[in-house]
Amino acid sequence: MTSELGDEVRTTDLDRLTATKETLEDYTLRxxxxxxxxxxxxxxxxxxxxxxxxxxxxxxxxxxxxxxxxxxxxxxxxxxxxxxxxxxxxxxxxxxxxxxxxxxxxxxxxxxxxxxxxxxxxxxxxxxxxxxxxxxxxxxxxxxxxxxxxxxxxxxxxxxxxxxxxxxxxxxxxxxxxxxxxxxxxxxxxxxxxxxxxxxxxxxxxxxxxxxxxxxxxxxxxxxxxxxxxxxxxxxxxxxxxxxxxxxxxxxxxxxxxxxxxxxxxxxxxxxxxxxxxxxxxxxxxxxxxxxxxxxxxxxxxxxxxxxxxxxxxxxxxxxxxxxxxxxxxxxxxxxxxxxxxxxxxxxxxxxxxxxxxxxxxxxxxxxxxxxxxxxxxxxxxxxxxxxxNCGMAWVVVVASDIVFNKYLLGLSPKAPEFRRGMLYAINPVGFGSMLIAAGVSILAFFGGLGEGIRPYSPLVAIGLGLVLPPIIAIATKGKYYLRRTDDGIDLPMYDELGNPSGAHLTCHVCHHDYERPDMLKCQTHDAFVCSLCLSTDKVADHVLPAQS
Missing domain, CATH: 1.10.4160.10 (Hydantoin permease)
Structure with a gap:
């Protein structure tokens, strides 16, 4: 009974009902x-x-x-x-x-x-x-x-x-x-x-x-x-x-x-x-x-x-x-x-x-x-x-730079993408900081804040900073803000023999529906699994796995 009441606090009936209509929701957060x-x-x-x-x-x-x-x-x-x-x-x-x-x-x-x-x-x-x-x-x-x-x-x-x-x-x-x-x-x-x-x-x-x-x-x-x-x-x-x-x-x-x-x-x-x-x-x-x-x-x-x-x-x-x-x-x-x-x-x-x-x-x-x-x-x-x-370029170029340089060339960013709550830090200065700097400086240039001579070049400012800052900040921070955890508590492999995301199904003990392996994590408070959406709506965070030392 305690577990059921706790689940009601963490994820409301409305959230559960909406979460189960994934074909209508088109896997919005998943x-x-x-x-x-x-x-x-x-x-x-x-x-x-x-x-x-x-x-x-x-x-x-x-x-x-x-x-x-x-x-x-x-x-x-x-x-x-x-x-x-x-x-x-x-x-x-x-x-x-x-x-x-x-x-x-x-x-x-x-x-x-x-x-x-x-x-x-x-x-x-x-x-x-x-x-x-x-x-x-x-x-x-x-x-x-x-x-x-x-x-x-x-x-x-x-x-x-x-x-x-x-x-x-x-x-x-x-x-x-x-x-x-x-x-x-x-x-x-x-x-x-x-x-x-x-x-x-x-x-x-x-x-x-x-x-x-x-x-x-x-x-x-x-x-x-x-x-x-x-x-x-x-x-x-x-x-x-x-x-x-x-x-x-x-x-x-x-x-x-x-x-x-x-x-x-x-x-x-x-x-x-x-x-x-x-x-x-x-x-x-x-x-x-x-x-x-x-x-x-x-x-x-x-x-x-x-x-x-x-x-x-x-x-x-x-x-x-x-x-x-x-x-x-x-x-x-x-x-x-x-x-x-x-x-x-x-x-x-x-x-x-x-x-x-x-x-x-x-x-x-x-x-x-x-x-x-x-x-x-x-x-x-x-x-x-x-x-x-300037904002759009800063965002897209920073993500592309992280994938090409930090994931593939430098190996400071995990090559396989991660999106689940508990596996990531709240904010990573590599991308977040790079985007703010690139967007801020290029917008300043766009409105003439760096001089009229620089104004036409604001797109190049956004592209240039968005390209070089992610590897610089990743090297400075040694890539330690990418993953809060490296283990999601599930023994099943994440990918099949061809490198595609696994199609194995697991049951979420909160919403009681089956989801595929890449969408699931081990629950911190139950000997069971929880899906990424139920983790996203977990208000008290007791399903969320702790940081890994």
């Missing part, structure tokens, strides 16, 4: 078990790539090109692509190999159990900023095509997402796979038409000097352009929210596993860079060939409508433009909403020891995004994205 990962590598990869169908890339490419000219914009996009791919590769590999989201990876990659809460806030901020941006584009399409007032379009573009995200990966994978072919046709057709029927548009594109009008390459303008693009660096976290459901890597599926991990992981940036270039190409064409188009050349809705009208009847052009906008924005915003709900839930549960469920924070994230749209906060979009890029 390792994604093998028994749930029934999708093929191709389905997981296409689902992940479906999330990059957003039209904001077209607007970003157009904006930086109009501001700094084609030459500087293209170099900025190239820098963006290289940085995103190199930093995203180790993160995507860990997610697909060990079936964890980026928060769980971050915990054991230099941040600690509570230290990664701040990165969840960064991730959640990314999702509602870009949800609001994408929702605004969708509302513009509804206003242009159907005459829907903007305020109502904002609400509609938000509310339509909620039911689509309730069932997580089960519904999202189907949505992304079935809508991708139509989206590709609608997006590619205008670009192909222009290149074939208006070959002079290619020359106009490369000759375009933008508002800067300096006539050629300028390093400062290139880096400013790259900084805006690099605000998308946290997109890798959304890719990982899908990649964590990759099937176990085996000799039979090794080739497709690597192909889809790379394409849907860091490879998303190649598709993003192409969309930015196409967005600038369409904008330059409108500016050069369509009267009074300067004010709308950077708006994706008008870009596609104007091109469609060149070779289609007006009514069909309008219909296809609206359909493209709606499909694109739904495909990305289900991902924004889904990833945001995961990030908020992770943070809330660790701080409060309460697990209200992912759907609560799905609604919360959508509400913030709707408020941003209704308040027309995107008058300051460039400043918001530039500021955010």
């Amino acid at each position: 390792f994604a078990p093998r028994s749930y990962r029934k999708w093929s590598t191709g389905v997981v990869g296409i689902s992940a790539l479906g999330g990059i169908a957003y039209l904001a890339d077209f607007a970003i490419g157009a904006n930086i090109g109009i501001s700094y000219g084609t030459t500087n914009a293209l170099w900025g996009i190239l820098i963006f692509a290289v940085v995103i791919f190199l930093t995203g590769f180790p993160l995507a590999y860990y997610a697909a190999r060990y079936n964890m989201d980026l928060d769980l990876i971050t915990r054991g990659s230099g941040f600690g159990y509570y230290g990664s809460v701040v990165t969840n806030v960064i991730m959640a901020t990314f999702t509602f900023i870009f949800f609001a941006l994408e929702g605004s584009i969708m509302a513009q399409g509804l206003q242009l095509g159907l005459g829907v007032p903007l305020w109502l379009g904002y609400a509609a573009s938000t509310l339509i997402i909620f039911p689509l995200v309730i069932y997580g990966m089960k519904v999202l994978s189907t949505l992304q796979v079935w809508t991708t072919p139509l989206w590709l046709i609608l997006m590619v057709a205008p670009f192909v038409y222009l290149v074939v029927s208006h070959p002079e548009s290619v020359g106009q594109f490369f000759a375009y000097q933008g508002e800067a009008g300096n006539g050629g390459f300028d390093l400062g303008h290139t880096l400013l352009a790259a900084g805006v693009c690099l605000s998308l660096i946290a997109q890798i976290a959304e890719q990982i929210d899908y990649l964590r459901f990759m099937p176990p890597k085996t000799p039979e599926n090794s080739r497709s596993w690597w192909t889809w991990m790379i394409l849907a992981g860091p490879g998303w940036v190649f598709f993003g860079a192409i969309k930015q270039v196409v967005g600038l190409f369409l904008a330059v064409y409108l500016i050069a060939n369509v009267a009074d188009s300067a004010g709308i050349a950077n708006q994706p809705v008008h870009q596609f409508l104007e091109i469609y009208e060149n070779f289609l009847p007006g009514w069909l052009a309008m219909t296809l433009a609206v359909v493209l906008v709606v499909i694109s924005q739904i495909k990305i915003n289900v991902t924004n909403a889904y990833s945001g709900s995961l990030a908020w839930t992770n943070s809330f549960t660790r701080v409060t020891k309460r697990y209200p469920g992912r759907l609560v924070f799905l609604g919360f994230n959508l509400l913030i995004a709707l408020i941003l749209m209704e308040a027309n906060m995107f008058d300051f979009l460039n400043t918001i994205l530039g500021f955010y890029a």
Whole structure:
């Protein structure tokens, strides 16, 4: 009786009930078990790539090109692509190999159990900023095509997402796979038409000097352009929210596993860079060939409508433009909403020891995004994205640096990721300290605090400090703040003979459900096992194993 009453204090009935609905919750705070990962590598990869169908890339490419000219914009996009791919590769590999989201990876990659809460806030901020941006584009399409007032379009573009995200990966994978072919046709057709029927548009594109009008390459303008693009660096976290459901890597599926991990992981940036270039190409064409188009050349809705009208009847052009906008924005915003709900839930549960469920924070994230749209906060979009890029870059580069240098080259960080409470220190200065310093100094540079000459280089400050600080601090601390314990009290191996997380099941004595070996620990007060979520909601911490001397 005492044990049962104690369990009631530690984990409430509501928490238990929510915890048992893991197929609805999509293993929000957990390792994604093998028994749930029934999708093929191709389905997981296409689902992940479906999330990059957003039209904001077209607007970003157009904006930086109009501001700094084609030459500087293209170099900025190239820098963006290289940085995103190199930093995203180790993160995507860990997610697909060990079936964890980026928060769980971050915990054991230099941040600690509570230290990664701040990165969840960064991730959640990314999702509602870009949800609001994408929702605004969708509302513009509804206003242009159907005459829907903007305020109502904002609400509609938000509310339509909620039911689509309730069932997580089960519904999202189907949505992304079935809508991708139509989206590709609608997006590619205008670009192909222009290149074939208006070959002079290619020359106009490369000759375009933008508002800067300096006539050629300028390093400062290139880096400013790259900084805006690099605000998308946290997109890798959304890719990982899908990649964590990759099937176990085996000799039979090794080739497709690597192909889809790379394409849907860091490879998303190649598709993003192409969309930015196409967005600038369409904008330059409108500016050069369509009267009074300067004010709308950077708006994706008008870009596609104007091109469609060149070779289609007006009514069909309008219909296809609206359909493209709606499909694109739904495909990305289900991902924004889904990833945001995961990030908020992770943070809330660790701080409060309460697990209200992912759907609560799905609604919360959508509400913030709707408020941003209704308040027309995107008058300051460039400043918001530039500021955010410094935080996002500091986080992602620090985690990538820890994996590459501290885990593989120096051996100061445990190679296998760890995320469970009790196994990690609360805060690890290696990642947590590195991120705060890198983000703080780069933000100071971004706002001119280090001088106007340094201001365009704030992205390089964030990247440089994020890269070098983790190994420096790890060497200084001798890596002693990574693991609070090396033994989780369970004799069963964590990984199978192929290096995949074990599929062996154990029963949690608190919630009385079976979970796979990587999600379980020995309980401190009972001769039994406890799952990671019940540990997260253990208010008095008597299930948590003590520190190991």
